[in-house]
Amino acid sequence: MPFIQHTDEDRAAMLKAIGVKSIDDLYGDIPADIRVKPDGDRVKLNPSMGELEVTRHIQSLLKSTKNANDYAFFRGAGIYNHHVSTLADHIALYDGNFITAYTPYQPECSQGTLTTVFEFQSCITALTGFEVSNAGMYDGASALAEAVMMGYRLTADAFRKETRETVVLAGAIHPEYAATVKTYCETSGLKLVTVPAGKDGRVDADKLKAALTREASVVAIQSPNFYGVIEDVESLVKSTHDNEAMLVQVIAEAVSLSVLQTPAEAGVDICVGEGQSIGNHMFMGGPAFGFFASRKDNVRKMPGRIVSETTDRDGKRAYALALATREQHIRREKATSNICTNQALCALRALIQLAAWGKGGFVELGRQVVSKTQYAIKTLTAVNGVELAYPNQPVFNEFVIKTKPGLDKKLIQQGIMGGLPLDAVNMGSAGEYLVAITELTTKEDIDKYAAALA
Amino acid sequence: MSNIPTNPADRLLFELSKPGRRCVTFPKLDVPEVDIADALKGAKLRKEPARLPEIGELDLVRHFKNLADKNYSVDKNFYPLGSCTMKYNPKINVTLLAQAGYTKAHPYLPEQDVQGHLELMWNLENYLREVSGLDEVTLQPAAGAHGELTGVMCIKAYFEAKGEGDQRTEFLIPSAAHGTNPATAAMAGFKAVTLKEAANGNIDIEELKKKVGPQTAGMMITNPSTLGILEPKMREIAEVLHGVGAQLYMDGANMNAISGIVQPGDYGIDVMHFNLHKTFSVPHGGGGPGAGPIAVRKHLAPFLPTPRIKKNGDGSFAYDYDRPDTVGKVRSFFGNFGALVMAYIYMTQLGREGVRRMSENAVLGANYIRVMLRDYYHVHHDRTNAHEVVFTDKKQDKENGVHTLDIAKRLIDYGIHPMTVYFPLPQNTGGQGAMMVEPTETESKESIDYFIDCMKKIAQECKDNPDLVKSAPHTTPVKKVDEKTASTNPQLYCSMCLG
Ligand SMILES: Cc1ncc(COP(=O)(O)O)c(C=O)c1O
Numbered sequence: 001m002p003f004i005q006h007t008d009e010d011r012a013a014m015l016k017a018i019g020v021k022s023i024d025d026l027y028g029d030i031p032a033d034i035r036v037k038p039d040g041d042r043v044k045l046n047p048s049m050g051e052l053e054v055t056r057h058i059q060s061l062l063k064s065t066k067n068a069n070d071y072a073f074f075r076g077a078g079i080y081n082h083h084v085s086t087l088a089d090h091i092a093l094y095d096g097n098f099i100t101a102y103t104p105y106q107p108e109c110s111q112g113t114l115t116t117v118f119e120f121q122s123c124i125t126a127l128t129g130f131e132v133s134n135a136g137m138y139d140g141a142s143a144l145a146e147a148v149m150m151g152y153r154l155t156a157d158a159f160r161k162e163t164r165e166t167v168v169l170a171g172a173i174h175p176e177y178a179a180t181v182k183t184y185c186e187t188s189g190l191k192l193v194t195v196p197a198g199k200d201g202r203v204d205a206d207k208l209k210a211a212l213t214r215e216a217s218v219v220a221i222q223s224p225n226f227y228g229v230i231e232d233v234e235s236l237v238k239s240t241h242d243n244e245a246m247l248v249q250v251i252a253e254a255v256s257l258s259v260l261q262t263p264a265e266a267g268v269d270i271c272v273g274e275g276q277s278i279g280n281h282m283f284m285g286g287p288a289f290g291f292f293a294s295r296k297d298n299v300r301k302m303p304g305r306i307v308s309e310t311t312d313r314d315g316k317r318a319y320a321l322a323l324a325t326r327e328q329h330i331r332r333e334k335a336t337s338n339i340c341t342n343q344a345l346c347a348l349r350a351l352i353q354l355a356a357w358g359k360g361g362f363v364e365l366g367r368q369v370v371s372k373t374q375y376a377i378k379t380l381t382a383v384n385g386v387e388l389a390y391p392n393q394p395v396f397n398e399f400v401i402k403t404k405p406g407l408d409k410k411l412i413q414q415g416i417m418g419g420l421p422l423d424a425v426n427m428g429s430a431g432e433y434l435v436a437i438t439e440l441t442t443k444e445d446i447d448k449y450a451a452a453l454a
Numbered sequence: 455m456s457n458i459p460t461n462p463a464d465r466l467l468f469e470l471s472k473p474g475r476r477c478v479t480f481p482k483l484d485v486p487e488v489d490i491a492d493a494l495k496g497a498k499l500r501k502e503p504a505r506l507p508e509i510g511e512l513d514l515v516r517h518f519k520n521l522a523d524k525n526y527s528v529d530k531n532f533y534p535l536g537s538c539t540m541k542y543n544p545k546i547n548v549t550l551l552a553q554a555g556y557t558k559a560h561p562y563l564p565e566q567d568v569q570g571h572l573e574l575m576w577n578l579e580n581y582l583r584e585v586s587g588l589d590e591v592t593l594q595p596a597a598g599a600h601g602e603l604t605g606v607m608c609i610k611a612y613f614e615a616k617g618e619g620d621q622r623t624e625f626l627i628p629s630a631a632h633g634t635n636p637a638t639a640a641m642a643g644f645k646a647v648t649l650k651e652a653a654n655g656n657i658d659i660e661e662l663k664k665k666v667g668p669q670t671a672g673m674m675i676t677n678p679s680t681l682g683i684l685e686p687k688m689r690e691i692a693e694v695l696h697g698v699g700a701q702l703y704m705d706g707a708n709m710n711a712i713s714g715i716v717q718p719g720d721y722g723i724d725v726m727h728f729n730l731h732k733t734f735s736v737p738h739g740g741g742g743p744g745a746g747p748i749a750v751r752k753h754l755a756p757f758l759p760t761p762r763i764k765k766n767g768d769g770s771f772a773y774d775y776d777r778p779d780t781v782g783k784v785r786s787f788f789g790n791f792g793a794l795v796m797a798y799i800y801m802t803q804l805g806r807e808g809v810r811r812m813s814e815n816a817v818l819g820a821n822y823i824r825v826m827l828r829d830y831y832h833v834h835h836d837r838t839n840a841h842e843v844v845f846t847d848k849k850q851d852k853e854n855g856v857h858t859l860d861i862a863k864r865l866i867d868y869g870i871h872p873m874t875v876y877f878p879l880p881q882n883t884g885g886q887g888a889m890m891v892e893p894t895e896t897e898s899k900e901s902i903d904y905f906i907d908c909m910k911k912i913a914q915e916c917k918d919n920p921d922l923v924k925s926a927p928h929t930t931p932v933k934k935v936d937e938k939t940a941s942t943n944p945q946l947y948c949s950m951c952l953g
Pocket of ligand 1: 341600635707708746
């Protein structure tokens, strides 16, 4: 049997020690009439496959797929085709001591994982400017939902006499994130108000002000937003704070933190994001991880695992899980979240990737992305009939073009996976495409795309 | 931050950093370089580069290698962490996953480009449907707790659709349940009502009957329970709940005991989650990622998150977003797809026979451990158990003043990762510290016997030299860690990363 090492003698010896005749005798608590018969009449899985057969099977499934390598690739919208360092694979996938360990509950034999989580938190601190980061959430969408819940808790705590149960989603937020926030709000009884983006692709500041009633506890924005436009975060913070509410910023392209103002400096209260861009493969959208950062005084309201530096009995530096009284295993129904298993290995990958890029590499990466994005904007909009949907707005790596609809098939035939058609995700009209650029996008790709649009 | 350690092997990445060092280089820019401030006019920029470490490749590799070696892991150590199912993670899972067909698959590729991925998800859903005996499966939840939340949301939506949303405000949770259960109920807007178990650890049906009513939305039950024993009255429990119109949720974290033995659907449950990172060998990754698919009965299927995967008449696969009653999205895209691929490879390898054998051998090992150690440690329920067994420190506490945590730490000195400790909580284990042992089916008898020997030795040490046990571990890179200060005076980042 695959992966089971007991011989028949082993099994016989164990059964004898237990004092039963067969393994069946250990299942006396399952009524006989619903026990699955050993011949598998009820559970109809395939017969077992060996390494050879399963490899063949997986390769045959992959035959009917294509991936970013098969195209000049311009799709992003939350998952980006960056280069992933081989170091991330070697350390995170092939060193069994990270990938086959559990959550580091026992610090004395988990210093490896604990130290990397501490270093990961430190890197998120370096990127966001916030003193507190947790060890990661499931993804950007659920991180945003949890941040909204946390913002609500903070406001509810600060204004106990008021009922402030409205959450405002402002501007162009990734539709998958917005849908997730909506689900979480509905189930926990919070009211959701959506303030759509204005004609310029940004948060409509006047509409936001109107939505900021005294009931509003949290404003959530995305920057760079779903259309790629960099929001004026500082002024959104100001209007939010004028109403004594919390501002949550979500970031879908974490690499934008290489050049943009830190959320902490902008005055954001909680910053979350999707970390896939940093060291994680695309994998159809998961697993990657959500990052989650805030100011020090908010730490006791944060969800998720947090690691702290401490010492061992001899005074030697050591790391341990901290502040567990926020968490479900201690606080049960009063916990800040139900999260338990997170995406630790993906966070480790991000740490490795950030270290591999290093301070200088991360800056250079950001510059390359900006330069290539600018070249793409110039080249694509030089084509007759192609224009920016939101002209004169600052963008980092993504932008929306308007062109004639229905070109997708032709592009694919020419080996080009163009921008995401926005009508397909209900975020725009036919002929609008969200184009994403990474350091892997070449001039040749861009020129080819432009030629095909002409 | 105190002094930087002299041995580079003991330093943090930030302490290894030196300006100008570098691993990754980029190809020369093939487009004109722009001035960032100029190109991003109107946007505020960073004042200084993020203070990431600057490090050469060998130092980076060595740093992580040294850290990896400080971990205990399934690849290196027996790891009988109860409730976590630390089984062997086949290497082929990782090898097959690390192919461009998966790593370079973008979620917004058109359907015709991802047919093999949709087929894999479709097949995996079918596998889980078979193992659960329920009607429909979603693979989207990222972990067990996320599956719980999704399942409880479906139940809530079901009652709202029936017009009973305002009435059904309570969820019953057995007192020994995992912390995620009550936390989930609360997150979904329910009142978590604790249900006390009977003295034998099973659900107390009379108590249950007293607590249910028109206000009950459902109950979350773990089977086998967190006390490591099968619940013999599952069908009766389901009947009691259904009798008042409520739903039964099964926490399937412990499916390693009963997969292929009984289809939980036959118990009458309405919804359950799987922890693919426990039962179906997705590596735990030091805390994740996992996957927590849920399986539901037909009446709850309309509420599952979108998209669902559907098979067209011509055999091709497609996303189905046309689900007007869906609870919505619980995360982005389709789930932890990479984790799903690994679980699928594992299940395909096990097949029908293998899944049953997996459970049988897991249960065999755990019962063997109970019997072999029952004279040395107090067994909380000394009766046939499932895939894990809960001991307590009653004997060592009373006789030697040694506690669960000490015993756990002493195991580390013998090269074994501690069992799960203090779960279930002392209130569920007679006021004593629990030691929950789950060997899994993939451990050899020799490894299990070595564990048994070590536990016997430790029992003797508790008598002969209790201080040796209480001051453990002695062989680790760090000695007993001051976890209290970590929480009272948290230091959450390296000071070198912030200006
Ligand atoms: C019984 C039980 N229920 C639920 C969970 C939560 O699962 P996860 O950690 O995948 O969120 C766990 C494991 O941690 C568990 O042991």
